[in-house]
Amino acid sequence: MSVALTLFLNGVLPLLLYVWLKKGHSEFMALLVASAVPLVESALYYARFRRLDAFGLLMLFGMVLSMLLALTGGEARLMLLRGSAVTALIGAVFLGSLAFPRPLIVPLARRFISSQKHGDFDALWSIPYARRVYRMMTAVWGVMLLGEAAVRTLLVWELSTAWFLAVSxxxxxxxxxxxxxxxxxxxxxxxxxxxxxxxGRLPS
Structure with a gap:
């Protein structure tokens, strides 16, 4: 239930608000209102646990980037590239986090387990193999997001707008x-x- 609620508040509900508001308002205003949901959820999470909500902040980061890109306007193909730009930047954040002691996948994964299990989760970091697992998952997500952005960018220039919207x-x-x-x-x-x-059956 906790995972479902987090995904709903940070992903589904903002998307529904964005689609609904975009019908009668500017794209910037729709994104601005939709981004308030993960912002409030992250604030409540911090007030409860005294810890930043990595997943909510990641969703908020994507929406803020979308708002900034919406302000730039531009011709049709550049507008189609906005989604790829956001995906590429988030992928770069994943890969960039590998330079830090704990990569991004660690706080993201921690967000989706019950608070009673946080101690066991944190204890895994003392195991070298577990650290390699976290870094591998972070690297794969980063590479895949960058790969997705690259493919969609290529499609923007190779396909007509109608076909791109169909397959994007x-x-x-x-x-x-x-x-x-x-x-x-x-x-x-x-x-x-x-x-x-x-x-003790396997080496770490």
């Missing part, structure tokens, strides 16, 4: 679904090995 969402959700499925299977495999390391 398919490409985006295809990349996201493929990466999510890889994450699920990779996490399951890593969890089995981590259990063996904890029991």
């Amino acid at each position: 969402d398919i490409v985006f959700y295809g990349f996201i679904a493929a990466t999510a499925l890889w994450t699920v299977y990779y996490r399951r495999s890593a969890a089995k090995k981590l259990e063996g390391i904890r029991l």
Whole structure:
């Protein structure tokens, strides 16, 4: 329920608000109102746990970028590239976080587990293999987001506007679904090995 509520407040609800408001308001205003939802949710999360909500901030970051790009205007093809620009910048954030002690996937994953399990989750960081797993997942998400942005950018220049609009969402959700499925299977495999390391059956 906690995961579902987080995804709804930071993803589904802002999208629904954006689509609804865009019918009678400017794109900038629609994005501005939609971005208030993850902002408020992040503020409430901080007030409760005294900790920043990495997932909510990531969603807010994407919306703020979209607002800034909406202000630039431009010709039709440049407007079609805005989504790819946001995806590319978020992918760059993932890859850039590898330079820090804890990559971005760590606070994101921590956000989706119950507070009772935070201690066990944090304890995993002492295991070298677990650190490699987190870095691998961060790197794969970063590369896939940049790859998705590159593919859609290429399609903008190779396809007509009508064809691009027809296949753009398919490409985006295809990349996201493929990466999510890889994450699920990779996490399951890593969890089995981590259990063996904890029991002393495998080296760390």
